[in-house]
Amino acid sequence: MNRCAPFSFYTERRLVLLTGRRARNLEELLKHLGEVSGACVFYHTHQQYLSHHFERPLFFNDFASWAGRALQERRLAEQLAAVDLLAHTTIRQVREEVIQILRARLEEPDGGVRACPPGDEFHFCESQSFIMPTGQVAEDVKNFFAKIAEVSNLCLFFHFFEARLRLGRPTNDFSQWLAYCGYDRLAWAIDALDPYAMTLGELQARIVQLGQQSGLA
């Protein structure tokens, strides 16, 4: 087993900030989207993954949900939901793709004619994240896979979602550390997981499973 520095698990707690901005139609959504912070775009493309749902939501992306539900723009909702967050390494890229989709819809003859019913406006929010160590430290890779089975959803969310897209790291923290420790194939396998296609619980189980398949868990 390669020797490497221990891995410290971090977790996060979040507060939701209200921007006071609201949109009633696509034009307003587009206008605000060009002006809000990156934290706001991150919030509306990620917050659903941390929420409990009685039923799996149609779309995890708030822009898509709102377009489909409040504006009855179902085709647009599907297009917005199809924005591949894994294909982007910065929030700026995500924002640009969403804006492109909205612009294209607004250029169509019937684009932008619909307004939401009163009370169903889109409210732009953003989150403030407080990152702190959980106190759990993996001394080696075997110990890492033992610990990963115990960490909370918030810990997983930080190392997998927040670290990569919001903090601009090239991959998730786990893959980065495993590669550093010399476990390139395992690092690649974890990096290849699509966290946006599963719940956090499922993601955790898949990582543990990859560790088991490698004889490390």
Place this chain on the structure above:
Amino acid sequence: MASRADWLNVSGRLEQYEEILGRETVDELRLVADRVRDRRLQNINSTPVGGGVAEILTRMIPMLNELGVEASWDVIKGDQAFFDVTKAFHNALHGKVERVTPEMFDVYRATLEENLRTMDFNGDVILLHDPQPAGLIQRKQEIGRRWVWRCHIDVSAPQADVWEFLRPYVEQYDAAVFSMPEFSQQLSIPQYLVAPSIDPLSDKNKELEPEQVDRVLEKYGIDRERPLLIQISRFDRLKDPLGVIAAYRMVKKRQPCQLVLAGGGAPDDPEGEQVLREVQEAAAGDPDIHVLLLPPFSDLEINALVRASTVVFQKSLKEGFGLTVSEALWKRKPVIGGAVGGIKQQIIEGVTGFLVYSVEGAATRAAQLLADEQMRRTIGENGHLHVKQNFLLTRHVKDYMLIMLALEHPREHIVYLD
């Protein structure tokens, strides 16, 4: 009967929360509390009893103290004229048309001047609740500290003159806190979203023995055998008690049932007595309508009444948040609520209850629920889980502690803590 002072001295309860909510929830609280330990959080509001704010503070202060935050609670003083004015402000901020005169603004200013002279501002963070004490922010220039305005009411469509009167005060704060995204305004200060909460260990929400429930029903002459519809709220027009009576009358044509309208008064709500009289008049002649004006500290009785009910109404026309919904959901009761304010967050349509827009809607849903025990059970279980995950005191306390941290890191979207 427990007094406010008794509650505020309660400690050693975190273990009890652990029993109900699991260790992870309490560990999470401690994790955040370690970062704000020994800081002073001073709460200021306008009434020591009655209404959601006083209830939350009664439960929150001991928990914060047990976690190591020095939390305290002060109440501003005001006469009847002041509370008449702030009630008008309250209605106007909710969007109800009120005639507000320059003299009323003078009464507000004069009362707060008086409080500024007598109140000791000792918090590192000073958290003022609702419009009544908002003007105390004038002291910030002199003493500094961090000031937060916590708005519990729906200000999504406020009457312009009242909001424009308050706005200059609000914008002097370091931050504002709202219960719903819809309530936020275009302000120059950060605005946080924090939903209010209920306490699962309070007398109003804790588990009761069946005999305790029976005793309360017997006391008020309520029949245990027939279905019971209930609305618990202050006697306030915005809670639409007359609409609830009208809905009940429609249901009763189809199914046997009784109705309880129960609530207390609050010293800062002078309109309550008049509304109570109107409700009593509307209910007159029907022995199956029980209008109960409950004194302060009737929480056990309210708990028993809700637990005895079949379906719960919260048919508000305007609502800040409507914690009575979470209280009922926690007890696994299906709730029919007006589609306003925070009720929309608590009731997931068809999952934890039903949102309605009319008397007819309320009656139709009540009749459906009375006829379908399985639906009541499923919705009740969902509601309990929804509250457990989103609307309990533990989450609320954690959010306030995070705000204390946030104030030390303004404009930082990601804050690293050791």
